[in-house]
Amino acid sequence: xxxxxxxxxxxxxxxxxxxxxxxxxxxxxxxxxxxxxxxxxxxxxxxxxxxxxxxxxxxxxxxxxxxxxxxxxxxxxxxxxxxxxxxxxxxxxxxxxxxxxxxxxxxxxxxxxxxxxxxxxxxxxxxxxxxxxxxxxxxxxxxxxxxxxxxxxxxxxxxxxxxxxxxxxxxxxxxxxxxxxxxxxxxxxxxxxxxxxxxxxxxxxxxxxxxxxxxxxxxxxxxxxxxxxxxxxxxxxxxxxxxxxxxxxxxxxxxxxxxxxxxxxxxxxxxxxxxxxxxxxxxxxxxxxxxxxxxxxxxxxxxxxxxxxxxxxxxxxxx
Numbered sequence: 425x426x427x428x429x430x431x432x433x434x435x436x437x438x439x440x441x442x443x444x445x446x447x448x449x450x451x452x453x454x455x456x457x458x459x460x461x462x463x464x465x466x467x468x469x470x471x472x473x474x475x476x477x478x479x480x481x482x483x484x485x486x487x488x489x490x491x492x493x494x495x496x497x498x499x500x501x502x503x504x505x506x507x508x509x510x511x512x513x514x515x516x517x518x519x520x521x522x523x524x525x526x527x528x529x530x531x532x533x534x535x536x537x538x539x540x541x542x543x544x545x546x547x548x549x550x551x552x553x554x555x556x557x558x559x560x561x562x563x564x565x566x567x568x569x570x571x572x573x574x575x576x577x578x579x580x581x582x583x584x585x586x587x588x589x590x591x592x593x594x595x596x597x598x599x600x601x602x603x604x605x606x607x608x609x610x611x612x613x614x615x616x617x618x619x620x621x622x623x624x625x626x627x628x629x630x631x632x633x634x635x636x637x638x639x640x641x642x643x644x645x646x647x648x649x650x651x652x653x654x655x656x657x658x659x660x661x662x663x664x665x666x667x668x669x670x671x672x673x674x675x676x677x678x679x680x681x682x683x684x685x686x687x688x689x690x691x692x693x694x695x696x697x698x699x700x701x702x703x704x705x706x707x708x709x710x711x712x713x714x715x716x717x718x719x720x721x722x723x724x725x726x727x728x729x730x731x732x733x734x735x736x737x738x739x740x741x742x743x
Contacts (some may be wrong), residue, residue: 502691
């Protein structure tokens, strides 16, 4: 099968074997897949990953021992826990020390004609959700993870740093809980796209007089946490969503002086992302910048790495 892989460089490989069916797993024919910031960091050395890239997808189950899944249109949780450890027993397979992660750690990803995942990771996609919406389930669920980790009230002042795909999704998710959400970015055109459900926007160069109860760093930059510390009120909360290949040196003294709570936040539960799409109908397709065939994978990554680009998708039905 055809797959987009990273070894010492990004390459398109036409001779990768289709995944073999394993116990309690499913073989999924991929319909659409997305490129995210994590993928562009992986090809810079983040996590030391080698293999087929991709963890955002929608597809159909083609092979599975559990026949109830056959023919089902699905998305899939990306963390595959061992099922036996304490974290897995607590429902925290996302933090299993023996886990594999689709297209990120020890498991080939979905930028291929087929991928595989445990059936426990699969979530059926309701008919009311389109493929173009469903492919956003993973990043939208990551945004929803914030609501699982910390309570946000209607009167909480929330700042979201970074007007990329994830930053916009986070602002939309927070706007379902708070009436005071401000997205801070550097690109007016992307801030305009974020206009939904009362989200306010401001360019980062503009002076902000107020400080926020909750600041989310989704800049993907080493400077994002420093900016978050500047904008967070004493005893406020900072949620860190950024990952990057660099190993930054950061002065955390303001965290101590201002008694700020720092929350690391990663993957969310897909049921929350799918529920968000059905219940609130955020305008996800506004974030799609271009769709490529998998054969044009190298061109697609070049596009995804341009400054200011939003979501780049692969459509496996395009030649």
